[in-house]
Amino acid sequence: MISPRCPFPAGPGWLALLLMACLLALPAAAQERTAVIGARATLSDWSDPLEALGTLEAEESVTLSATVTETIAEVAFEGGERVEAGELLVRLDDAEERADLRVAEARRDERRDAVTRLARLQERNLAPRAQAEDSRAQLRQVEAEIDALRARLDDYRLRAPFDGVVGFRRVSVGTLATPGMELATLDKLDRMKLDFRVPEVALGGLAPGLPLTAESAAYPEARFSGSVAAVGTRVDPVSRSVPVRAVLPNPAGRLRPGMLMEVTLQRRPRQALVVPESALIPEGERHYVLVIHEDEDGRIERRRVRLGERRTGEAEVLEGLSPGELVVSHGVERTRDGARVRLLGIADETTSVRDLLEAGRGQGDA
Template identity: 30%
Template sequence: MRWKRMAVMLVGAGVVFGGVYGFIQFKNMKIAEFFANMPKPVVTVTVADAEAETWSTTVPAVGTLRAFNGVDVTAAVPGQIQKILFKSGQEAKAGQTLVVLDSDILQANRDAAEADAQLTEANYKRVSSLKEGAVVSQARIDENLFAMQAAKARVAALDAEISKKTITAPFDGKLGIRRVDVGEYIQPGTAIVNLQDLTNLRVEFSVGQRDVREVVPGRTIQVFADVVPGKTFTGEITSLEPKVDPATGVVRVEGSLPNLDGILRPGMFVSVQVDLADEREVVVIPESAVSYNLYGDFAYVVEPKAEGADHPTVKRVIVEAGDRRDGMVVIETGVEAGETVVTSGQLKLSPGMQIDAASEPLTRPDVTQQPY
């Protein structure tokens, strides 16, 4: 009896465990079947075709802008400011009076020197007229002549010093912020206001010694500034340093850059590209199509629509990005001309996902920046 009872219990336990195991397998099968038959999500993205273009080879560099004419307007003589005849930020013309210093004492000294010069001139004329009668010696005449010339020289020196009391703009340009006030006593060399000619700028940058033969005066340069994203300023190389810096192996280069609209300012850092003579065929795609990370740059390429499928899918390919220009990037490997790449919406993608190409680029949500 004991063995029969044990056999019944074992059979019952086997039936229970077998039922539980069968139920679990059945549930897993149904879950897998559900996910297998579940419709795949369709992600809306924007796309663009990779194109073959002819690009000239460029030498990239980082440059600094300088004004062809730019100075701190200073006083040449000491004095107290009587008048300030300009406003901060205004345009100034060459020769325009900016500041007038006190010159009362100098003017009085000049009047005294003028009177002395007139007296010495009269004495000289009187003495020289007596030469015909041989009443005076030649030494007396010379003495009066030199006294007259010295008196006139003192008048000229005082005139020059008085003229320096009127401080003028040395060239056309834009004035900066006023640094002095009426009534202030200033010394020679005191900065009054900064003056910059913004119509033409110099851009200074460095290139490696291997590019010296190609980077020559007259070569076109393209300049890019953060102040105007996406805009290209065009200038040309004007001169190079005659020697290579032995510490760095680079050569200093200077270029000219028209700035008629006054957007660029001296002191700005800019990106510079020097266009060289040779050209090459390249494959380019929009910069937004490339995703950058530590493990390699990649892009999503649109695959042809499968038979019976409603939407195309994407695959992720590793790319090697090259030069960038005007929002486009050269793809050395990974994408061929004519292939279609995803340009926005990549964060929602994974390999094999279906996509729907939007007719217009996706817009970012409006995020209001809160102050700290």
């Protein structure tokens, strides 16, 4: 008698051979569970990105110039160094003004002595009151002249109005400075202003304090974080865009005014349920994932999910999953609903899919 499934005759001597042949004829999937890699559905910081190009400006920037015509007597900087507020940068030749000040101070001392003498005489009724008052008026006049001379002397000394980095030195001692002539530049680089424009349609999602990141070709591996400081009050009727100003901390001083930055605005910051994009099974406009039931010996459940936004390698899940649930992220095409799988491991921030695959190959899994 011949078996319809295994072509061996029945009989006591053929029983072991029949069983072995039938096992060898079974497919590999029936003998061993499919090995897969899983990933947890986790809550993660999420936002809707909006990209733009912007230009950096110093938080404070000033060009120092002369207000009088005079030769430069001293240049107290070389360029590129940090200076403190009030520090002397350039001094013009002020010998004549200082001489005028000394003359005025001597005249003030003379007037003070005259006022003192007349006051004593008036106490003894030996001097008219009008003469004493006239002497005091002359003293006040000289003191006002001294104040004016001292204020004029300040025009001959250019000092840093705030802490910052001074620009290159472009003048020398002996140069004739004229009003409006650039003598020094000063920039405050501890924080930078970043100006850019976004489309009018994005206006509803903009507000001061909105986080953003910025990148520059000068530092390919660096990402600078900041926030929106102000949103423009007018929309350009031609480009239909609105200006935005952000602030970026710059403690290391790597950013410079005029740099072009690639800006990514983090709109609608929120906590979102996230899964790897590799776990998704698209079917038309629908999406599914394969949920691994760890408490049911690795049983697979095919489940429909509703997605939100996406970013590189990840997708936001709005409905269909709960935080902590395990889904198949690698090996989706090798299993199906209702099957049972063997979990090679769970990919996360500390363990990559590549590490798990290599560990699986070491255990004999292709």
